[in-house]
Amino acid sequence: MRRAYLTVVVAVALLALFSLLAMSPSAPPPSSVTTPVPTSAATGQTRPPAQTAACSGSVTGYVAPTLVRVVKDAAREAGLSVEGIQSVGSVEGLRRIQQGSVPDVYASVDIELAADVKGARQIYSLGRFKLALACARPIASVGDLREAKTALADPNKAPIGYRELAVVYMLKRSGVADLTARYEALGIRFADTAGGFNVTVPTVLASTADTKVVPNLDVSWSMFETGQVDCVFAHLPFILGKDMELKPVGASAELWEVYVGNYSRGQFYVYVFKPPYDFFQDPPLAIYANFVDPSGKVVKAVRVGHFEAFVASFTARGDCVVEALKKMDLAKYGFFK
Amino acid sequence: MTDAVKAVAASTAALLALLLLALPLVFLSAPPPGFVESFLFTAAASAAAAGGSLLPGLAVAMAARRGGAWGALGMVLYVPALVPPTSVGVLLLAAFSTPRLLCGDCPLSQFVSAWVVNQPLGVLLAMWVMALPVAYSIYDGALREERAEAFFRSLGFSGLRLLVLTAMSLREATLSAALFAWLRGFGELGVLLVFANYPYAASIYIYNAWLIYGVGPAIGASLAVVAAALAVGYAARRWLSR
Numbered sequence: 069m070r071r072a073y074l075t076v077v078v079a080v081a082l083l084a085l086f087s088l089l090a091m092s093p094s095a096p097p098p099s100s101v102t103t104p105v106p107t108s109a110a111t112g113q114t115r116p117p118a119q120t121a122a123c124s125g126s127v128t129g130y131v132a133p134t135l136v137r138v139v140k141d142a143a144r145e146a147g148l149s150v151e152g153i154q155s156v157g158s159v160e161g162l163r164r165i166q167q168g169s170v171p172d173v174y175a176s177v178d179i180e181l182a183a184d185v186k187g188a189r190q191i192y193s194l195g196r197f198k199l200a201l202a203c204a205r206p207i208a209s210v211g212d213l214r215e216a217k218t219a220l221a222d223p224n225k226a227p228i229g230y231r232e233l234a235v236v237y238m239l240k241r242s243g244v245a246d247l248t249a250r251y252e253a254l255g256i257r258f259a260d261t262a263g264g265f266n267v268t269v270p271t272v273l274a275s276t277a278d279t280k281v282v283p284n285l286d287v288s289w290s291m292f293e294t295g296q297v298d299c300v301f302a303h304l305p306f307i308l309g310k311d312m313e314l315k316p317v318g319a320s321a322e323l324w325e326v327y328v329g330n331y332s333r334g335q336f337y338v339y340v341f342k343p344p345y346d347f348f349q350d351p352p353l354a355i356y357a358n359f360v361d362p363s364g365k366v367v368k369a370v371r372v373g374h375f376e377a378f379v380a381s382f383t384a385r386g387d388c389v390v391e392a393l394k395k396m397d398l399a400k401y402g403f404f405k
Numbered sequence: 406m407t408d409a410v411k412a413v414a415a416s417t418a419a420l421l422a423l424l425l426l427a428l429p430l431v432f433l434s435a436p437p438p439g440f441v442e443s444f445l446f447t448a449a450a451s452a453a454a455a456g457g458s459l460l461p462g463l464a465v466a467m468a469a470r471r472g473g474a475w476g477a478l479g480m481v482l483y484v485p486a487l488v489p490p491t492s493v494g495v496l497l498l499a500a501f502s503t504p505r506l507l508c509g510d511c512p513l514s515q516f517v518s519a520w521v522v523n524q525p526l527g528v529l530l531a532m533w534v535m536a537l538p539v540a541y542s543i544y545d546g547a548l549r550e551e552r553a554e555a556f557f558r559s560l561g562f563s564g565l566r567l568l569v570l571t572a573m574s575l576r577e578a579t580l581s582a583a584l585f586a587w588l589r590g591f592g593e594l595g596v597l598l599v600f601a602n603y604p605y606a607a608s609i610y611i612y613n614a615w616l617i618y619g620v621g622p623a624i625g626a627s628l629a630v631v632a633a634a635l636a637v638g639y640a641a642r643r644w645l646s647r
Contacts, residue, residue, distance in 0.1 A: 159616050167620055217518065225616050271617055272439060275523035275603050277515070282523075283598050283612075290495060290599065294502035296522055359617070362438040367617060 122384035128152035128171040129389070130161030133286045135175040135377055137309035138194065138401040139389060143173075145396065146388040157284045159225055165382075172386035177303060178227040179376035188380040192390045195403035196376045198346040199231060201324070201339040202292060202307060203299040210323060210339075211245040216298040219280045219288040220254070223269045223357060226284050230357035232301040233258075233267045234372045235345050238353070241265070244323065250279050264353030267372075271361045293331060303375065304340055305402035314338055347375045348404075377403060426628065434621030436614060436629045443610035444633055450525065450606065451590025454532035455540075458586050459579060460568050462540025466548055467571070479541060486538040493534060494599025498522065501600075527601030535593050536586035543585065547578030580645055584638055591634050607634075 127148040131139045133155045140150045156164070158176035162184055165174060174185065175194075182191055207213065223229030233251060237258045240246045248258055253276050257268040273281045280297055282288045285306055292300045307329070308314070314327035317337075324339040344351050355372040381390045398404075462482070469479030485493050501521055505514035521527045548554065553574040557567050572579050594608040602609050607630045615623035 157616075163615055163620070224613065271437070271613065272605060273603070277519040280523050281603060283602060287599055290498060291522075294499050295505045296498065296502050296518065367437075 123147045123388035125149065125385070126152045127173060127385050127389060128154075129173040129175065129386075130154055130156040130164060130171050131173070131175040132156070132158045132161070132177045132377070133284065133289075134177050134197075134303045134306035134309060135194070135379075137311070138305070138393070138396070138398065138403070139173065139175050139379065142389050142392040142396060146392040148385065148388060155286060157225055158227065170382050172383045173379060173381055173389045175377065175379045177375065177377045179378055180227075180370065180373065182378050182380070185380045188382055189384075189387060190390055191378055191380045192393060193405075194377040194379060194393065195398055195405045196348050196374055197402050197404070198304045198348050199228070199235060199341050199375065200302055200304045200307060201299055201341070202302055203337045203339070204292070204295070205298065206326075206337045207299070207339070209245065210239060210247070213245070213247055213299060214250070217278050217280070217296070218250070219282050219291040219297045219300050220251075220273075221285050221288045221301075222273060222281055222283055223267075224271055224273070224359055228285055228301060228303060230267060230269065230370065230372060231347055231375070233269070233357065234351065234355045235301075235341070235347075237265055237267065238345060238351065238355075250276070254279060254281065261354065261356075264351075264355050266356045266358055268358045268360055271359055271367060292336075303402070304338075305377070307338055308400075308402045347373075350374045426631070429624045429628070432621050433624050433628065436626035437618045437622045439605065439610055440626060440629055443605045443607050444630060446525075446528075446604050447591055447607040448587075448634075448637065450529050451532050451536075451587050454529055454536045454590055455583050455586035457533050458536035458540040459572060459582055460565075462537055462582060462586075463544045463572050463575075464568055465541050466544035467554055467568075469545065470548055479545065482537050482541040485534050490535070490593060490595025491599055492595075494531070494596040497527075497531065497534070497596065497600045501527075521601075523601055523603045525604055528597060528604065528606055531596040531601050532590040532593060532606075535596060536589055539586040539589050540582040543578050543582040544575065547575050576646075580642060583645075584642055588634060588638055591630060 123146045125148065127143045127146075127150065129139060129143075129152065131153055136153065136155050140153055143150045143153065152171075153173075158178045158181055161171075161174050161176065162181055165171070165185070170187070174188075176182070177197075179193070185191065201210075201213075203216070207216070220232060221229040223233060233256060236247045236251060240248055240258075241260075252258075254273050255270045256273075259266045259268070275281045280291055282291060285302060288300045289302065289306070289310075291297045310331065312329040312331060314329045316325065317328045318326050320326075322342070323345065324341050327338040327340065328335055329338060330336075340346070343349060350373045357370045357372055358366050359368045359370075361367050379390055379393060381387045465478050465482050468475045470476075488496075501517050504511065504517055508514060521530065553571050554567070557570045557574070562570055591607045593606070594612060597606055597609055598612070605613065611623055611626045611630065614626040
């Protein structure tokens with residue numbers, strides 16, 4: 069009996085030691101990393117192309133929902149199988165990497181997160197993209213959204229969420245339409261500042277009958293597809309990533325260009341915003357999203373900038389994906405340099 | 406109990422405690438605000454869901470024992486356990502979207518939008534769906550060893566009274582089913598993320614803590630939920646089995 073307990077204790081101690089070593093923050097990612105590239109200004113950095121021999125087998129990836137299609141296409145182009153590519157929110161993917169679960173490739177729609185990616189072999193900008201609004205039925209003006217049910221990707225977790233809030237207040241400031249009431253009903257507050265405005269977002273957001281707060285763009289789209297909501301804000305590449313062809317319809321309006329596409333419920337309408345509401349460039353105002361916990365303490369503050377996606381590679385296999393991306397025509401996915 | 410059994414039991418418990426409790430303490434920091442609210446809400450919603458799953462779980466277990474088509478009923482109750490919880494969330498979302506597709510903005514779809522999706526009733530429903538396989542499987546196991554149903558039938562009981570009496574006679578199984586179904590509510594994330602992510606249940610609270618505040622607060626939140634749920638569950642079990 070004593071021997072059995074002793075065996076158990078030794079086994080547990082060895083396991084503890086092994087786990088501690090594996091969990092050590094200084095442990096390198098499980099890859100053939102050579103010299104880590106600093107990432108603070110790393111966009112567009114390149115290294116010599118990965119060896120062709122590395123471009124086989126299955127690639128693992130934490131890829132933002134918007135980028136799944138383009139990254140999978142690149143992986144296939146590189147000769148890799150794509151079963152290991154997961155659709156994971158940008159922040160969630162980053163959190164996993166920070167905890168030591170490092171994939172071959174990480175792709176995010178939020179260029180601000182590039183500075184937090186440590187140990188990448190290379191970081192490559194896919195380019196900029198535009199904000200769009202998808203609606204099940206045509207709308208004559210953005211003011212029609214007052215009557216629509218919408219889904220809001222939680223700004224605490226999804227960068228598109230706070231950009232939706234920013235565009236809503238920009239529309240109000242420019243006198244186009246005032247949609248702020250539906251967001252204020254969620255507990256969100258808007259306040260003008262000297263150079264722009266602040267959006268204050270509670271870390272706990274309750275849904276209302278008109279606005280469903282959801283964790284990310286994938287769930288937001290599910291709400292739209294199933295008819296729970298009439299309209300959703302989405303990245304243009306996200307919509308294109310659903311394997312849908314968008315055809316222009318009607319005349320271009322001052323605020324947006326209108327397209328029509330098809331999905332499981334039939335036709336739907338896509339309104340691609342024009343500057344400055346598209347976030348293709350940095351907005352002309354200083355816009356800050358301040359996230360406050362229930363005690364009122366600011367947990368995080370974000371300067372709302374333009375939309376730009378990037379891909380980070382952590383292994384030779386990840387390099388294969390990045391090298392393939394560099395050769396692809398990314399414009400057809402909605403990305404522009 | 407043999408030495409081998411003791412060794413396996415001790416090593417299993419030690420391994421889990423090490424991986425899920427001891428080693429993560431290295432990163433521990435205080436849980437973010439909102440723990441009490443999310444815990445109390447989860448405890449209440451999960452208790453209601455667990456309570457509501459007992460008699461249906463028992464009824465299906467009793468019916469399934471007849472075999473044939475009735476046996477297939479049991480398989481239906483396993484559906485929430487067979488597919489990933491996220492899929493259950495998508496399935497529920499699709500199911501509750503049909504009124505809107507069929508009758509537009511009619512009163513039924515307005516009710517679903519205002520009271521079910523991302524609402525407390527939705528959380529309760531999601532937890533109930535996920536509690537059913539737990540209750541069913543425990544009763545299914547218990548009924549194999551017991552003659553309670555036959556005994557109460559021989560006394561002339563039927564219908565709801567038969568169910569209640571059988572549940573009460575299967576005291577240990579009922580307590581286990583209630584406790585495990587209740588604890589299941591704390592661990593459920595996938596269904597809630599898609600179908601009912603507000604009010605924040607404990608799982609959503611931990612997930613948010615991880616995304617918004619980082620690893621330390623998420624571990625603090627997880628361990629706080631574990632400690633509180635186990636303490637309440639243990640106390641309830643002791644009290645109920647007196």
